[in-house]
Amino acid sequence: MVPIRIKGRGISKGSAGGEVLLSEDPISFLGNVDPQTGKIVDPDHCLFGKKIGGKVLVFPHGKGSTVGSYVIYQLFKNGVAPVAMVNLECEPIVAVGAIISEIPLVDGLESNPFEMLKDGMNVNVDGKEGWLEIKD
Numbered sequence: 008m009v010p011i012r013i014k015g016r017g018i019s020k021g022s023a024g025g026e027v028l029l030s031e032d033p034i035s036f037l038g039n040v041d042p043q044t045g046k047i048v049d050p051d052h053c054l055f056g057k058k059i060g061g062k063v064l065v066f067p068h069g070k071g072s073t074v075g076s077y078v079i080y081q082l083f084k085n086g087v088a089p090v091a092m093v094n095l096e097c098e099p100i101v102a103v104g105a106i107i108s109e110i111p112l113v114d115g116l117e118s119n120p121f122e123m124l125k126d127g128m129n130v131n132v133d134g135k136e137g138w139l140e141i142k143d
């Protein structure tokens with residue numbers, strides 16, 4: 008199958024691929040996520056109990072404390088960070104966390120990722136050129 012490439016805005020450079028994990032809920036990295044394990048620990052969050060490590064994490068946008076940038080960095084240092092992230096519209100807390108952790112991040116895709124993607128699909132993300140590619 009020929010990969011489908013969707014253009015967006017590159018926020019954090021780098022290229023990575025992996026399995027999609029969709030979160031319809033925004034994420035507050037301080038409070039929603041355990042920085043040691045990468046597990047979502049907020050029982051009110053739609054990803055409660057799931058691990059975000061190694062995934063291409065797709066979520067609308069970040070929220071909450073500015074400490075969230077550092078939590079993303081902790082996830083990276085602990086080896087449990089997402090390999091890439093996709094936002095509908097990125098905000099500065101997630102942008103800074105992704106950049107200092109060298110996690111590719113794109114937003115503003117030309118097609119809505121929540122209409123195109125399902126959990127477990129294989130995708131590539133390029134945060135320098137600004138695109139997401141669906142491999143299967």
Ligand SMILES: C/C(=C\C(=O)O)CCOP(=O)(O)O
Pocket residue numbers: 071072073074
């Ligand atoms: C840096 C902060 C607290 C700390 O050192 O633990 C302040 C964070 O303020 P927010 O309003 O949560 O962004």
